[in-house]
Amino acid sequence: MIHNLKTATCIVLAFLAVSFVQAQDAKKLLKEVSAKAKSYDNIKIDFKYNLNNTKENVSQDTRGDVTIAGEKYVLNMLGATTMFDGKKMYTISPEDEEVTISNYNPRNDKQITPSKMLTFYENGYRYKMDITQNVKGRKIQFVKLIPIDSNAEIKDILLGIDVQTKHIYKLIQTDANGTKYTLTVNSFKTNQPLSKTLFSFDESKYASDGYYINKLD
Known part of the structure; x- marks a missing residue:
């Protein structure tokens, strides 16, 4: 009996030790990814996006691109453009x-927006190392993130990180209802020459083109 108890205790302690090491390794890797992303003046990403829900028999593929500079971004996806100039969303x-214009309130924003894609994991998650894959000669290390909030709509997130470049290659988000969102990076460019007006919205231009301007409070 005592022997079995000691054996069980050793197994549990070993498991906790491994879990702690994995969490520390994951934390270190994520910090390196965050620091690398913040070191760039801007980032342009071309990506493939898939939404899949087997229960509802829904699967949708699309492509898009996003240009990020600090908190500002321009996202082109599903035939629409979403722009954030730091204060308002268009x-x-x-x-x-x-055109729909809305004020941005960070307290109400729980989504992983393009500007937060590279750093959202810094708060609110527990994480551990997951599988490693070889993708065309690149070593991709996955880190699993689980929300600390047990009532979160997100069940878990897998972040695939290029070990050499410290760039995010893939993001797989699974919601509590079973819907899975997969974003795969096709190209990752940094410090590109950008137009000074890229993140500026010209309301008069769209109004003159006959667009309905919908301003939300």
């Missing part, structure tokens, strides 16, 4: 000929 839909 969603431009050519198909509907409509």
Whole structure:
């Protein structure tokens, strides 16, 4: 009995020790990724995006691109453009000929926006090392993130990180309802020459083109 108890205790302690080491290794790697992302003046990412829900038999693939400079970004996806200038969010839909303008409140923002994609994991998650994959000669280390908030809509997130460049290669988010969102980076460019007006919204231009300007409080 005593022998079995000692054996069980040793197994538990060994498991906790391994879990702690994995968490520390994951934390170190994520800090390196965050520091690398923040060192750039801007980042341009071309990506592939997949939404999949097997229960609802839904699978959707699309491509897009995003340019990020600090908190500001311009995202092109699903035929629409979303721009954030640091204060307001602009969603431009050519198909509907409509622009929606809303004020940004960080307290109400729980989504992983493009500007937060590279650093969102800094708060609110527990993490540990997951599998390692070889993708066309690149070593991709996955880190699993689990929200600290047990009521979070997100079940878990897998971040695939290029070990050599410290760039995020893949993000796989699984929601509590089983919906899985996968973003795969096709190209990752940094410190690109950007137009000075890239993050500036010209309301008069769209108004003159006949767009309906929908301003939300």
